[in-house]
Each structure stands twice: as structure tokens, then as C-alpha cells.
Amino acid sequence: MxxxxxxxxxxxxxxxxxxxxxxxxxxxxxxxxxxxxxxxxxxxxxxxxxxxxxxxxxxxxxxxxxxxxxxxxxxxxxxxxxxxxxxxxxxxxxxxxxxxxxxxxxxxxxxxxxxxxxxxxxxxxxxxxxxxxxxxxxxxxxxxxxxxxxxxxxxxxxxxxxxxxxxxxxxxxxxxxxxxxxxxxxxxxxxxxxxxxxxxxxxxxxxxxxxxxxxxxxxxxxxxxxxxxxxxxxxxxxxxxxxxxxxxxxxxxxxxxxxxxxxxxxxxxxxxxxQKECIDAVKKALNEKLKVGCTGCGYCMPCPAGVNIPVCFSYYNDKSIYEDKTVGMQYMGMLAGMDGGKPSYASLCKDCGKCERHCPQNIPIRAHLKDVSKSMEPFYFKPVAGVLGGYYKLRGRFVSKGKK
Missing domain, CATH: 3.20.20.100 (NADP-dependent oxidoreductase domain)
Known part of the structure; x- marks a missing residue:
């Protein structure tokens, strides 16, 4: 070892x-x-x-x-x-x-x-x-x-x-x-x-x-x-x-x-x-199945509406590349505010266009975010995110009162 x-x-x-x-x-x-x-x-x-x-x-x-x-x-x-x-x-x-x-x-x-x-x-x-x-x-x-x-x-x-x-x-x-x-x-x-x-x-x-x-x-x-x-x-x-x-x-x-x-x-x-060339070739072949050519550079951030654009695209690409049924649950877990932070999922986009003005790859981000929302956010997604948000607000008030 x-x-x-x-x-x-x-x-x-x-x-x-x-x-x-x-x-x-x-x-x-x-x-x-x-x-x-x-x-x-x-x-x-x-x-x-x-x-x-x-x-x-x-x-x-x-x-x-x-x-x-x-x-x-x-x-x-x-x-x-x-x-x-x-x-x-x-x-x-x-x-x-x-x-x-x-x-x-x-x-x-x-x-x-x-x-x-x-x-x-x-x-x-x-x-x-x-x-x-x-x-x-x-x-x-x-x-x-x-x-x-x-x-x-x-x-x-x-x-x-x-x-x-x-x-x-x-x-x-x-x-x-x-x-x-x-x-x-x-x-x-x-x-x-x-x-x-x-x-x-x-x-x-x-x-x-x-x-x-x-x-x-x-x-x-x-x-x-x-x-x-x-x-x-x-x-x-x-x-x-x-x-x-x-x-x-x-x-x-x-x-x-x-x-x-x-x-x-x-x-x-x-x-x-x-060996490295072989791994790179496999990586390239898998990347050809990408839905969005986002490198995760983060120039589009922060989003005024709170969308975590690179992470949204990352999960959307994962779903296409690997055809993995668990990716949707991972998307919810990471972007619906389950760690107590603010929600940051795709459909929060307000279509302001600020992200596209800063994207070095000239990606049509707003259009892709709509695609992400359709693919990754089923009918129960927003109700679950809303329940989580309400839960944290209530707990936050309870804790604040307890400290007084």
C-alpha cells in the first residue's frame, strides 16, 4: 500500500x-x-x-x-x-x-x-x-x-x-x-x-x-x-x-x-x-455528448437572480453524458438550498442577460437555462424547494428567539 x-x-x-x-x-x-x-x-x-x-x-x-x-x-x-x-x-x-x-x-x-x-x-x-x-x-x-x-x-x-x-x-x-x-x-x-x-x-x-x-x-x-x-x-x-x-x-x-x-x-x-492520451481521448468522446459547452470559468457569476449557472449546466451535461437517473436528485440536493443557503436552480433566471455579456464562450445562457429547467425540474421541484425555504426561515426565527 x-x-x-x-x-x-x-x-x-x-x-x-x-x-x-x-x-x-x-x-x-x-x-x-x-x-x-x-x-x-x-x-x-x-x-x-x-x-x-x-x-x-x-x-x-x-x-x-x-x-x-x-x-x-x-x-x-x-x-x-x-x-x-x-x-x-x-x-x-x-x-x-x-x-x-x-x-x-x-x-x-x-x-x-x-x-x-x-x-x-x-x-x-x-x-x-x-x-x-x-x-x-x-x-x-x-x-x-x-x-x-x-x-x-x-x-x-x-x-x-x-x-x-x-x-x-x-x-x-x-x-x-x-x-x-x-x-x-x-x-x-x-x-x-x-x-x-x-x-x-x-x-x-x-x-x-x-x-x-x-x-x-x-x-x-x-x-x-x-x-x-x-x-x-x-x-x-x-x-x-x-x-x-x-x-x-x-x-x-x-x-x-x-x-x-x-x-x-x-x-x-x-x-x-x-496512458494520458488514451484517457484524454475517452474524455473528449464523452464531452461530445455535452449539451452546453460551459467550462465552469464563473465569469457569468454572480447571477442577480441567484442562479448557480455553472453548476446547473454541469448537472444538465451529466444527465446527457451518462444517462444517469440519479442526476436529477443530485441537482435538487445541490441547488434547492438544502445546505441552508439560498436556492440557485435554473428557473430562478429573470432573463436579464447580464451573464451573457460576461461569458467568454458567448454561450446563449438564458436559452440553455430554460432547457435545464425543463429537463431537471419536474412538477414537484419548486414545491419541495419552497418547503425547504420555509423550513429554514421558521427554524431561523425559532433559533433567534431562543437566543434572546
Whole structure:
């Protein structure tokens, strides 16, 4: 197993981290015995970083049960506090105490603010007292490192990185998302600040490992480089020295075996020119299915109506490229204000045209936003977004009154 240092923390972390959101299932529930065998195999092969979250169903409890068998001190646990469920410091305390009980431990090594999508979402958490809560929990030894995971656009990511003395961060990064969300620019910015970097979705939820369209699959087969699409997607991420740990949600023994094998030989700068050319060719072929040629540069932002234009286009493109049914739910989760920030979905567009005056690619943004709205916002989208908005307003007033 290869190891890298988690930024300024100095912790030695296995390059392959175990994502605990997708444990194997049996009769609709997590198959704990099979999960245990898989986790023990990973630990014995050198994996020492396990990533879970408060909102992953039963994940913390199962991980706690498995590690209680003499393995807790051999690994580092990362878990997350969900902004959606936080309205006061008391909520933060209750969530952390619940997590410690589920995990059967006195401390969590790496503690993240989960899925920040905007600077506004982070500012809301600050107003609720997250900074003092985190520092207190760290001083008491209940958490050891402080970080955040992110799914928003690049500009806000850098603002959040610069706004707090984080130990690490977690971003989505793969060869198709090199310039999406935090992207390469965000990766380099966080690394320059000394943050350790955990990468999620290296296979885009398995899409980069799945059966590709025939003409794209032929690129791999005709390249002569061998290996599977999953292997080269993983190697592409590990080729970046700024990446500390890559998270993989392994729930099949074959996946675990392949990932362990690839991790053993993946060092920064190890991809050959031929290998990189093959990956670039696959990326180009996939990008030809794009609906909108947006590079995510952000010159169109901020939108006066609050639309997160690059992220709207990113999800719209994903739906076209991968034909993935879950993209619509991801769009809602990220753009309907579920982190407590303001909604930023496509149909909020007021047709003012400011974005188009600043777009270096001369994209007809307003027309495309209408297409995004039709494709990504079903009849129930706005009612759900409205309920969320009303919920946060009511909770905000309740919390404000409670502080008086």
C-alpha cells in the first residue's frame, strides 16, 4: 500500500480510503458479516482511512461494530455533521455524541462539515456557532482534525478554504470533473494552503467504471495499454501529488481486490504519455455528448437572480453524458438550498442577460437555462424547494428567539 501525508496534519494516510456509504446489502439491509470480511481484508492490506457520515443509513453503526473487534486503533475514522439537521450548537452537540456512540469510540479522527455547496451555507453555519463548537470538541479530544466536503462551484470553494484554518477538505475529482466544482484550480489552491485533500467520486459513482457506449469502449480496447476503465480512472486521480487519499465505495470483493492492486503501484507522475492520451481521448468522446459547452470559468457569476449557472449546466451535461437517473436528485440536493443557503436552480433566471455579456464562450445562457429547467425540474421541484425555504426561515426565527 502506498501512503501520503495528509497536508499540514502530518498524518500518514493510505492512498486508498474506504468509502462507507455503499456497504453490501442483504434483504434490504447492510450485510454486516460480509462488510466485516471486506473491511478486515482492506485493513490487513494497509487501508487505514474510513469515511462515513451521520446521514449514511446505518453506516456509522455498522462501522463501529466492525472496528470494535480490535481494529479501531489501526485506522482513522472520518465522519460528517450535516448542515441540513443543524439549527443550534445543541444540535451539533447531540449529533456528535450520537456519532461517537454509533462508532463505539471516544473520538473521530477527521470531522467534516458535510456537503457545503456555497459560501452562504458556510456563513449560516458560522452564525449558528460551528467554529466555537468545532474548536471546543477538538480541545476536548472528541475530534482531532477539522475539514469540510464540497459540491459547489470553484469560486465559493476557495472562499471557504480561505475563511477558516481547516486541516483538510474533501472534493469530487475525476478526469471528467477536472474543471467542475472545486476542480483542478481548487485542488491546487487547497494544497497550497497546506490542506490534506480527500477525493470522492473518483469513478463518478461508478459511471466511469461502467459499460461505456460502444464507440468509447473501443478507445480502451484499441489503446493497447491494458487494464480496465476503472483502473485508469483511479490512476488518473492518484497521478496528482496534491491528492492525499482517494475514497472508493467498495462493496464487491472484486472491486476491493482491483483497487488494492492498483493502489500498490499508483504514485504521482506515474502515468505515461500514451496512458494520458488514451484517457484524454475517452474524455473528449464523452464531452461530445455535452449539451452546453460551459467550462465552469464563473465569469457569468454572480447571477442577480441567484442562479448557480455553472453548476446547473454541469448537472444538465451529466444527465446527457451518462444517462444517469440519479442526476436529477443530485441537482435538487445541490441547488434547492438544502445546505441552508439560498436556492440557485435554473428557473430562478429573470432573463436579464447580464451573464451573457460576461461569458467568454458567448454561450446563449438564458436559452440553455430554460432547457435545464425543463429537463431537471419536474412538477414537484419548486414545491419541495419552497418547503425547504420555509423550513429554514421558521427554524431561523425559532433559533433567534431562543437566543434572546
Amino acid at each position: 502506498q501512503y501520503r501525508v495528509m497536508g499540514k496534519t502530518g498524518d500518514r494516510i493510505s492512498v486508498l480510503g474506504y468509502g462507507c456509504m455503499r456497504f453490501p446489502k442483504l434483504n434490504g439491509k447492510i450485510d454486516e458479516e460480509r462488510t466485516k470480511r471486506q473491511i478486515y481484508t482492506a485493513i490487513e492490506a494497509g487501508v487505514n482511512y474510513f469515511d462515513t457520515a451521520y446521514i449514511y443509513p446505518s453506516s456509522e453503526t455498522v462501522l463501529g461494530n466492525v472496528l470494535a473487534g480490535g481494529y479501531r486503533e489501526k485506522v482513522m475514522i472520518a465522519s460528517k455533521i450535516p448542515p441540513l439537521l443543524v439549527h443550534s450548537v445543541k444540535d451539533m452537540e447531540n449529533i456528535l455524541e450520537t456519532q461517537l456512540k454509533r462508532l463505539k469510540t471516544d473520538y473521530i479522527d477527521y470531522y467534516l462539515v458535510h456537503s457545503l455547496n456555497s459560501k452562504e451555507g458556510w456563513d449560516r453555519m458560522k452564525r449558528l456557532g460551528i467554529e466555537s463548537f468545532l474548536e471546543k470538541a477538538k480541545q476536548e479530544g472528541r475530534i482531532r482534525r477539522i475539514g469540510f466536503s464540497y459540491h459547489g462551484e470553484g469560486r465559493d470553494f476557495k472562499d471557504i478554504v480561505d475563511d477558516y484554518p481547516w486541516d483538510f477538505c474533501q472534493i469530487q475529482y475525476n478526469y471528467m470533473d477536472e474543471n467542475a466544482q472545486a476542480g483542478r484550480e481548487g485542488l491546487m489552491h487547497a494544497a497550497a494552503k497546506g490542506l490534506g485533500i480527500s477525493v470522492m467520486e473518483p469513478l463518478r459513482g461508478g459511471l466511469l467504471a461502467a459499460q461505456m457506449p460502444e464507440h468509447i469502449d473501443a478507445i480502451w480496447k484499441n489503446s493497447g495499454i491494458g487494464g480496465t476503465p476503472a483502473e485508469w480512472a483511479l490512476r488518473w486521480v492518484w497521478n496528482h501529488p496534491e491528492v492525499t487519499v482517494l475514497l472508493s465505495g467498495m462493496n464487491e470483493e472484486a472491486q476491493l481486490s482491483e483497487n488494492l492492486r492498483v493502489a500498490d503501484s499508483s504514485v504521482p507522475g506515474s502515468l505515461t504519455e500514451k
